[in-house]
């Protein structure tokens with residue numbers, strides 16, 4: 108099966124982008140990262156993508172001001188011009204209009220640093236710590252018009268410790284993000300996921316080390 112042509116959309120440092128690029132180096136990986144687009148000129152991830160030999164583009168959102176759809180039409184044109192089949196949002200900090208989401212329905216993934224549907228929106232780690240949750244994590248999901256919603260492809264969890272700071276917890280969750288985003292794209296790009304009644308189903312099974320209990324009593 109031909110590798111699916113993937114574009115990654117970023118706004119910042121692009122560590123998830125790097126994880127996807129690294130995974131796609133494997134010959135049997137079902138996706139090829141052919142393009143990285145940033146909406147912010149000079150975003151850190153752009154240089155990393157170039158170093159990895161990936162074509163980059165900058166489509167600045169700022170000049171379009173409140174006209175989000177005009178920005179997205181330009182973005183869409185670039186994606187279409189590169190024959191992109193799947194889009195991965197990776198720290199892309201723009202809320203997308205229903206028009207753009209419709210163009211990429213069932214073909215656009217996002218990663219969010221929380222176990223959705225808990226902690227949609229910003230400051231997820233701060234809020235999880237403030238609530239005293241014992242398990243936190245990250246989610247890869249298909250993008251729908253409602254923010255941080257949409258069929259869940261994969262989640263990864265971490266135990267939260269009493270002495271965690273926002274930075275320490277964020278770093279631990281980021282490690283999980285770097286595993287679940289490449290794994291999710293692998294499932295989706297190889298056709299092992301299907302959307303049924305607003306849910307994402309797959310033939311892949313749960314983790315072999317099946318339960319995470321936190322705190323563990325020893």
Ligand code: GAR
Nearest residue numbers: 119120121122123197198218219220
């Ligand atoms: C990641 O933690 C990602 O989950 C988050 O931004 C960070 C980007 O880091 N995304 C969101 O909060 C979207 N709601 P990265 O640029 O190093 O991949």
